[in-house]
Each structure stands twice: as structure tokens, then as C-alpha cells.
Amino acid sequence: MAKIFAGNLISSSEAVRGGRDFMFKDKQIQVSRREFLRDSAWAAAAAAFAAAFQERVEAQQKKSQPTNLAFQHNEPATHSTQRLQPVNIGFIGTGTQGQTLLQRLVRIPGVRVVGVCDIYPPHLSRGLQMAGAQAMSYRDYRRLLERKDIDAVIIATPLHLHAPMTIDALQAGKHVFCEKTMAYSIEDARRMVQVSRETGKHLQIGHQRHYSPIYAHAREMMVEQEVIGKLVHVRAWWHRNNSWRRPVRDKRYEELLNWRLYRKYSQGLMAELASHQIDVINWFTGTTPISVVGMGGIDYWQDGRDVWDNVEVIYEYPNGVKVVYTSILSNQYDGYAEQFMGDKGTLLLTNEKDGFLFKEPMAEELGWEEHAKKAAGKGGTTGLVLDVTATKKKGTGAVIGGRKMEAGYEMKDAYMLELESFVNDVVRNGQKPLCDAEVGYKAAVAVLTANKAIEEGRKITFTPDMFQV
The missing domain is CATH 3.40.50 (Rossmann fold)
Known part of the structure; x- marks a missing residue:
């Protein structure tokens, strides 16, 4: 093993x-x-x-x-x-x-x-x-x-090494940045949170969208400006058309290099891809899921892997909001995106770099439409391209870590911004990370429990204590 x-x-x-x-x-x-x-x-x-x-x-x-x-x-x-x-x-x-x-x-x-x-x-x-x-x-x-x-x-x-290495590093007196998903098991993730508290050392988890200008702006529009009205439904997906397999000349290194394809090391698509997007949904809604049910299979890449090459999951969130999530490795047409649907409009975030707002026909004017770039949507609709400098109410602005986004932020990707925050805010100044151990833990619980629901073929109801450490 x-x-x-x-x-x-x-x-x-x-x-x-x-x-x-x-x-x-x-x-x-x-x-x-x-x-x-x-x-x-x-x-x-x-x-x-x-x-x-x-x-x-x-x-x-x-x-x-x-x-x-x-x-x-x-x-x-x-x-x-x-x-x-x-x-x-x-x-x-x-x-x-x-x-x-x-x-x-x-x-x-x-x-x-x-x-x-x-x-x-x-x-x-x-x-x-x-x-x-x-x-x-x-x-x-x-x-x-x-x-x-x-x-x-x-x-x-690789995922199954996150917990032992992180725990050892925290106990050695180091602040830690650990890639997502936080850990292979919920028990391991819980222990990571506990050790961070015990040692007084910060643990930042690599869900980089927390540091992205486009996501910070989108959340402000949805939560603070309420531009989509009451949230009623969410769709998210990550679709690729590749095997997820790296070429390996020496078969002795097959599992070392292709660890994502084997369950003893990997939690598959839900951990490697969905965790980013479920984390965003937790963040934007300010809640965690109530229940989850799903399906998965090895239906296309039948090449010796034992990790599913497709998953479809439905989460129930508070206030009747359903989240439908899919990830596949056999068609890339849709790319990857998160779509928040409200009774006044739809907020669409695509490929981690573009954002669009599509208003419902009866929605009121927002006041800045004339300054926003336009984009074509489905069914002949026209959307507004999200822009930190244009698509906002007067006097507002997207904030990352309590700080309004500065000029030049849009020139950096979220990986760069999360690392800058780790170095400058966390290590140099001792600030709590935006995506700290508790935030990463909630995302881990959500995706690892979805895998369990798929494996066992049943609906699993979350209890509040499952998200608490």
C-alpha cells in the first residue's frame, strides 16, 4: 500500500x-x-x-x-x-x-x-x-x-502526505502553507487544525481563489450589492479532455508520478478539482452544506486506475439552495466555472479569470451598466463583464484581506497573490490567513464526505459538529 x-x-x-x-x-x-x-x-x-x-x-x-x-x-x-x-x-x-x-x-x-x-x-x-x-x-x-x-x-x-508533513512542520515551529485539499482524511485534517492551534503557528491552505481580485469583486457584488437578488441555485463544473496521466518511461515510478489515479494516495476529482469550487461556494454563501448525494465511475479511461474519471454530486445548502457539481475527463467544452443563480440575475465565473453578470429581464437598473463591457449570453441575453474599476457602486471596491485592491492587482494571478499574502501578512506580520486551517477544513469535509456518499451509494446528512474542530 x-x-x-x-x-x-x-x-x-x-x-x-x-x-x-x-x-x-x-x-x-x-x-x-x-x-x-x-x-x-x-x-x-x-x-x-x-x-x-x-x-x-x-x-x-x-x-x-x-x-x-x-x-x-x-x-x-x-x-x-x-x-x-x-x-x-x-x-x-x-x-x-x-x-x-x-x-x-x-x-x-x-x-x-x-x-x-x-x-x-x-x-x-x-x-x-x-x-x-x-x-x-x-x-x-x-x-x-x-x-x-x-x-x-x-x-x-501528494495528498496523503499533507497531514504528517504539516504536523511535523508546525511542531518544528514553522508557519505552513499547505496545498489543497487539506488532507486525505477528515481525521487528518482535524488534527492539522488542532496542531496549528496548539503550536500557535499559522496554517494557510492553498485555495487561491480567496486572494483573487475577480472572486473578491464577485463576492462583493453578490453578497454586499445583492445584484443577483436571492440566491436560489448554484452550478459548478470542471471538465477536461485528458487522461490526467503523465507519461512514465520507467514503470517503477508509475504510482509515484501518477498518484492522483490511485485511491491509496488520492481522493480523485472531488479533492483535486472540486475542492476549489466547493470552497468558493462555502465562502460566497457563508455556510456549509446540509447534505450530499452523488455518483461516479470509471467509464472512459479504463487504463488500470481506480479513481473515478467522472463524478456528479448534488449538495443541499441552507435556505433550499441546491448545488449541482460535475467533473469529467472526457470533454472540455465547458471548461471550468461557478454559476450563482438568483431571482434577479446570474453571476458566472469562468476559468478563474473572467466574470459576468446576466440580469433577469425584470431586474432593476444597477447604475453602472453604461460603463461596463458587454458579453453575449445564452438565449440572446447580454451580460456585463465584471471589472473591479467599473462594475461596482460608487464608493465601493473589492477588498482582499481587509485591504482594497490596489493598482496592479489585476496583473497578478491568484497563486502569486496568495503567496504574497502568506509571506507578507502571515509570516512577516503574524496575521491570520484568509484561507486558514478552519476554512480549508470545511472544504475538505464537504468533498471527502461527497466521495463517501458516492462510494456508499447513499445520501449523507451533515451534522453541524462535522464542520467544527
Whole structure:
């Protein structure tokens, strides 16, 4: 069961030497490294490959200074990093998502990525190149956490490793940014919240839409300006047309690189995609779901995976609001979006970058229609393109973290903004994250319970205590 990812918890060489056991929540059993090696034919080869590759990485570091993306970013000339207190970051997990974060992190003034950890040598090498010459390499994340000079840690590893790594980092005295979904199990997510409280260290979860100007503006329009009237229904979807599978030349690394396709490591489409959108619905409505029912199947990509390639879920929220969610991997026509439907209009957020308002025929004038760009909608309707500077009432403006959005915000994506907030607001100033452990926990409970409803073929009713820690 743990044949791949014990190696992501420890180095391959540590696995050979033996040591403490780790809990894997999908079967609620402990697997020792001796058992892990006995059951894993690839482990010895992985260790040898990792050692050889690491030697090449270290030799390259000594020979030349790796590229630091911080120097490639066109920061304003007046933006001096000398006036800022340096923030030392340890980075754990430099796969696809980790690299997405890391290339933005190094552009934040005053940030020094001083340690990079990954068990897969190509990912480790790329992470070191992105981090810069000051970064040390690690294949055992615990060695990185021992460093007293590290202020905070970013964790972008496979889902089932989020909890043990986050808990260890918090207990080591580090603030933590952990990618979504928060944890593989509700029990793990609950423990993460508890340890954050016990240690007094902040835990930010990577639901980046909380930091997006378009989402902040859309929420203001819906909640504060009430432009869609009474919310009656929500639709959300994330549709792709690909296998979600990475090509793997060496089959020993199949589960390591394609962990999302296997239930012992992954919670599938609901955790990897839907969690973002269910989090937005929780945020916009200010509530959590009452019940959930759903269906799923492996109906198209029958290639050995055991994670569903399509899901359809219906949540019931307070006040009779139904949320219909779908995710598929066999058609990309609709892309991904959230659609909030009220008795006065519909708010549509698409592809995480565009927003539109479509008024119902009987709705009153809003006062700024003439200044807004127009967009064609279904059935011959015309919508208004959401714009922070135009589609708002006089004197209002979208706020992120208690701060009105400044000029230039629209030029940055939400990944960049969430990392800037983590560094400047959370680590430097000790502020509570916008998407903190409690927010991430509620999204995790909603999507993990949906998976349970699909698996068991029944409707599950949430109790209020399920969302409380």
C-alpha cells in the first residue's frame, strides 16, 4: 500500500537504514520500512537512481550558479528588498504544482528559498534551479525542518502526505502553507487544525481563489450589492479532455508520478478539482452544506486506475439552495466555472479569470451598466463583464484581506497573490490567513464526505459538529 510514498516522507537511503513507522490513513494500519521494502520491488532501484542523480545535482551546483527566477521578474526599480526583513522558506514537493508555486515565490521581495526537498531526482533538480544558489537540497523533509533559520514551509506534495508533513512542520515551529485539499482524511485534517492551534503557528491552505481580485469583486457584488437578488441555485463544473496521466518511461515510478489515479494516495476529482469550487461556494454563501448525494465511475479511461474519471454530486445548502457539481475527463467544452443563480440575475465565473453578470429581464437598473463591457449570453441575453474599476457602486471596491485592491492587482494571478499574502501578512506580520486551517477544513469535509456518499451509494446528512474542530 505504501510502496511509493514512504519515500516521499523519508529519503530512499533512510528507508534502507530503517526507522519509525508511518500511518497511512486509507487502511488505518502502520507499515514499517522493512515491510515497505519487502513489498516494493522498485525501492532499491529508486534509491540507487536517486543517489546517482543527487551526485550530478550537487556537482552542477558547485560548478555553476543555478538560474534564479527572481532576477528574471521585472519588479519596479524602486522596490528595494533591503528594507524588508528576509523570510527564509523551506519548500517540500517540487512536482508540477510545486513548481507552479515556486516560480512565483522566488519573485517576492525579501524571500529566500533556503531548502528544497523532493524524493524524485528530476523534480529536486528543477526545484534547486528555480530556488537559486542559496538553496540546499534534501530528500528527507525532517532534516529540512531541523533548520532553525527557516521561518516557514510550503508543502506541495501528494495528498496523503499533507497531514504528517504539516504536523511535523508546525511542531518544528514553522508557519505552513499547505496545498489543497487539506488532507486525505477528515481525521487528518482535524488534527492539522488542532496542531496549528496548539503550536500557535499559522496554517494557510492553498485555495487561491480567496486572494483573487475577480472572486473578491464577485463576492462583493453578490453578497454586499445583492445584484443577483436571492440566491436560489448554484452550478459548478470542471471538465477536461485528458487522461490526467503523465507519461512514465520507467514503470517503477508509475504510482509515484501518477498518484492522483490511485485511491491509496488520492481522493480523485472531488479533492483535486472540486475542492476549489466547493470552497468558493462555502465562502460566497457563508455556510456549509446540509447534505450530499452523488455518483461516479470509471467509464472512459479504463487504463488500470481506480479513481473515478467522472463524478456528479448534488449538495443541499441552507435556505433550499441546491448545488449541482460535475467533473469529467472526457470533454472540455465547458471548461471550468461557478454559476450563482438568483431571482434577479446570474453571476458566472469562468476559468478563474473572467466574470459576468446576466440580469433577469425584470431586474432593476444597477447604475453602472453604461460603463461596463458587454458579453453575449445564452438565449440572446447580454451580460456585463465584471471589472473591479467599473462594475461596482460608487464608493465601493473589492477588498482582499481587509485591504482594497490596489493598482496592479489585476496583473497578478491568484497563486502569486496568495503567496504574497502568506509571506507578507502571515509570516512577516503574524496575521491570520484568509484561507486558514478552519476554512480549508470545511472544504475538505464537504468533498471527502461527497466521495463517501458516492462510494456508499447513499445520501449523507451533515451534522453541524462535522464542520467544527
